[in-house]
Amino acid sequence: MKYFCGIDIGSTATKIVLTDEEGKIAAHTTAPTGSHFHKNAVEALEALLCRQQIKRQDIGYIVSTGYGRKLFKEADETISEITANAAGARNSGEGAGTFRTIINIGGQDSKIILLDDEGHVKHFTMNDKCAAGTGRFLEMAARNLEIEVDELGDYHMKSTGVPATINSTCTVFAESEIISLMAGGHSREAIVAGIHYSIARRISRLAGKIGIEDKVFFDGGPALNRGLVASFEDELMREIVVPETPQITTAFGAAVIAQEAFAAEGEKINV
Amino acid sequence: MHTERFERVKKSTNLHFTMEADEALRKIEDFPSNPGAMGYFYDLFRSVYANGGSLTHKGTIIGTMCVQVPEELILAAGAVPFRLCNGAHAFDQAGAEFMPAKACSLARATVGMLHINRSVHKERLGMVVVPATCDQKRKAGELLREMGYNVYILEVPSSKNSEEARHYWQNSVKRFTAELQHLTGRKITKKSLGTAINLTNEARRQFRRLYNFRKISPPVVYGKDALLVSNAYFFDDKERWLQALTDLNNELELKALKGESVGNRHAPRILFTGSPPVFPHLKIPLLLEQSGAIVAADEVCSSTRMLYDAVAYDESALYDMIPSVADRYLKPCTCPFLVLNDDRRRRLKDMAGQFAIDGIVYQIFSGCHLYEMEQRTIAKTFADSGIPLLFLETDYSQEDTGQLSTRIEAFLESIKARKRRK
Ligand code: SF4
Numbered sequence: 001m002k003y004f005c006g007i008d009i010g011s012t013a014t015k016i017v018l019t020d021e022e023g024k025i026a027a028h029t030t031a032p033t034g035s036h037f038h039k040n041a042v043e044a045l046e047a048l049l050c051r052q053q054i055k056r057q058d059i060g061y062i063v064s065t066g067y068g069r070k071l072f073k074e075a076d077e078t079i080s081e082i083t084a085n086a087a088g089a090r091n092s093g094e095g096a097g098t099f100r101t102i103i104n105i106g107g108q109d110s111k112i113i114l115l116d117d118e119g120h121v122k123h124f125t126m127n128d129k130c131a132a133g134t135g136r137f138l139e140m141a142a143r144n145l146e147i148e149v150d151e152l153g154d155y156h157m158k159s160t161g162v163p164a165t166i167n168s169t170c171t172v173f174a175e176s177e178i179i180s181l182m183a184g185g186h187s188r189e190a191i192v193a194g195i196h197y198s199i200a201r202r203i204s205r206l207a208g209k210i211g212i213e214d215k216v217f218f219d220g221g222p223a224l225n226r227g228l229v230a231s232f233e234d235e236l237m238r239e240i241v242v243p244e245t246p247q248i249t250t251a252f253g254a255a256v257i258a259q260e261a262f263a264a265e266g267e268k269i270n271v
Numbered sequence: 272m273h274t275e276r277f278e279r280v281k282k283s284t285n286l287h288f289t290m291e292a293d294e295a296l297r298k299i300e301d302f303p304s305n306p307g308a309m310g311y312f313y314d315l316f317r318s319v320y321a322n323g324g325s326l327t328h329k330g331t332i333i334g335t336m337c338v339q340v341p342e343e344l345i346l347a348a349g350a351v352p353f354r355l356c357n358g359a360h361a362f363d364q365a366g367a368e369f370m371p372a373k374a375c376s377l378a379r380a381t382v383g384m385l386h387i388n389r390s391v392h393k394e395r396l397g398m399v400v401v402p403a404t405c406d407q408k409r410k411a412g413e414l415l416r417e418m419g420y421n422v423y424i425l426e427v428p429s430s431k432n433s434e435e436a437r438h439y440w441q442n443s444v445k446r447f448t449a450e451l452q453h454l455t456g457r458k459i460t461k462k463s464l465g466t467a468i469n470l471t472n473e474a475r476r477q478f479r480r481l482y483n484f485r486k487i488s489p490p491v492v493y494g495k496d497a498l499l500v501s502n503a504y505f506f507d508d509k510e511r512w513l514q515a516l517t518d519l520n521n522e523l524e525l526k527a528l529k530g531e532s533v534g535n536r537h538a539p540r541i542l543f544t545g546s547p548p549v550f551p552h553l554k555i556p557l558l559l560e561q562s563g564a565i566v567a568a569d570e571v572c573s574s575t576r577m578l579y580d581a582v583a584y585d586e587s588a589l590y591d592m593i594p595s596v597a598d599r600y601l602k603p604c605t606c607p608f609l610v611l612n613d614d615r616r617r618r619l620k621d622m623a624g625q626f627a628i629d630g631i632v633y634q635i636f637s638g639c640h641l642y643e644m645e646q647r648t649i650a651k652t653f654a655d656s657g658i659p660l661l662f663l664e665t666d667y668s669q670e671d672t673g674q675l676s677t678r679i680e681a682f683l684e685s686i687k688a689r690k691r692r693k
């Protein structure tokens with residue numbers, strides 16, 4: 001049995017996915033990227049292999065992606081996170097053609113990718129100039145509200161009144177805005193909903209610029225946040241599809257590309 | 272106290288500039304199989320910029336702030352044209368003292384450089400010619416005048432499509448001719464202008480040879496080298512430059528005959544356009560080629576647009592020659608300061624065909640509205656013909672290099688995937 005490995009070294013977390021010969025996810029893991037991210041990535045991969053009792057030589061091909069992709073020298077190939085994310089989304093079981101737009105929210109950037117009819121990247125845009133609309137913004141907000149990041153969705157769903165308005169996009173200013181909203185008597189629920197709407201609105205504006213189509217595929221860790229998904233549905237006025245484990249879509253895509261590359265190499269040898 | 276502080280700012284700015292120049296040159300040279308004849312250009316930049324050397328030009332130097340200044344006239348008046356458009360982040364920061372935070376890096380760096388090194392430049396530059404093209408250049412001209420430079424504003428029409436515009440421009444060029452003669456004290460004659468036209472036409476002929484070599488696939492020359500050659504034209508002695516380029520072309524010709532090439536033969540072929548890349552800010556072309564693409568062609572005023580067209584004249588009476596020179600600058604101009612700039616779109620489409628282009632990379636400097644405004648039309652033109660366009664907003668700082676390289680790689684990956692499917 002051969003396995004294929006995709007490793008996505010992001011700014012906060014490193015995600016690793018192993019796929020089998022049928023292209024199905026056999027195992028995956030997430031570890032903090034940390035400052036010694038090469039060491040951490042290698043250790044996370046080794047731990048995953050050990051847990052799954054897979055031998056290193058059974059891995060046919062490794063593709064790395066994400067900010068740290070170039071420094072992971074064990075990889076056979078590196079690929080940008082845009083191409084990897086598109087490949088992951090395309091193979092997520094939704095099937096190409098059912099959606100043409102992907103929104104990905106990462107730790108320090110957000111991306112919008114448009115696919116053509118065959119599911120290949122046609123156009124993309126990124127917001128990487130400021131933290132607004134990224135995972136980091138949500139982390140900051142949760143910290144200020146003294147709740148956990150994964151509680152944000154529940155708070156949002158419990159909110160009943162008018163969401164509070166968050167105007168700042170800069171984390172520093174947004175931080176003081178949140179503090180003064182709390183002091184002004186707004187409920188945590190209303191503030192959380194307000195934060196989600198402000199992110200969804202920003203990204204929708206970016207999406208409007210490149211022209212989105214059909215249903216929208218939403219991935220990246222923050223896609224687990226039901227409140228954020230609901231805000232996106234309202235702002236984009238479209239159906240949103242969230243995969244089962246949205247945080248590993250990019251790593252899965254890298255594994256898909258690893259399998260393709262392995263197959264292409266095999267052909268070369270057989271010829 | 273004031274001057275003491277200025278001297279310190281000057282010292283650190285020039286140090287940072289030298290560091291930038293050195294880093295850019297290292298990156299440019301860090302490619303396999305550089306042509307031997309490029310050595311002249313690498314050394315030239317190293318001696319002038321990275322080693323803090325200076326230029327030795329005989330005669331009056333006339334600084335130009337844009338490609339719209341007719342250099343034949345400057346040469347014919349016995350002076351030396353010197354294009355001032357600057358590409359350094361260190362000078363961009365120095366210029367921030369005078370220009371808005373959202374101004375284009377190129378205009379700001381040019382002002383910054385002329386401010387920091389004013390003691391040399393004021394003495395060396397007999398005149399600074401500022402064509403009234405884009406707003407930033409025009410206003411930069413006013414700032415330079417306040418700094419004490421002898422600024423000449425060369426009026427340019429905002430359209431080239433009417434007979435009136437042509438007359439307006441020809442008159443403007445005539446006035447400029449008179450001013451030049453007044454400054455240098457030398458009359459422009461049929462003979463001196465003829466010599467100047469022959470020299471610049473010869474330079475452009477050689478440049479077109481290089482341009483044509485860039486059509487060959489698999490490629491025989493990297494775009495970064497072609498850009499360096501045209502950037503050298505800004506300040507190098509024309510005859511020496513011509514000789515060095517002739518040598519390079521001969522070498523490339525031989526290479527092509529022997530079937531040698533640089534880079535991968537599946538390398539995506541890129542057409543580069545937008546705000547002009549000027550040394551040391553060759554960030555995006557370099558990132559492209561470091562990521563495995565070939566900048567096969569460019570439509571920028573710091574390179575092909577500066578050197579492509581020649582002066583066409585057949586009657587050799589002086590009163591005919593000057594308008595012929597003027598025409599060479601207006602007719603083929605595709606800078607977006609012109610309204611109804613359909614020519615640029617047409618030119619880009621032609622180039623995309625001739626150079627077998629796989630993708631367009633469109634650079635704008637933050638604050639350059641003109642190029643940004645035209646981006647949409649151009650993106651649409653190419654979307655219709657199935658050629659993808661990557662739009663990149665940047666400035667002279669290196670802070671965005673990581674993000675830019677992710678975008679560029681994703682773009683190249685999608686081009687490669689597309690090519691494979693064909
Ligand atoms: S961009 Fe246009 S205005 Fe600016 S230097 Fe080039 S030709 Fe002149």
Ligand code: SF4
Pocket residue numbers: 375376377378405406407408546547636638639640641642
């Ligand atoms: S890049 Fe744009 S703003 Fe800057 S000089 Fe050229 S036309 Fe003007």
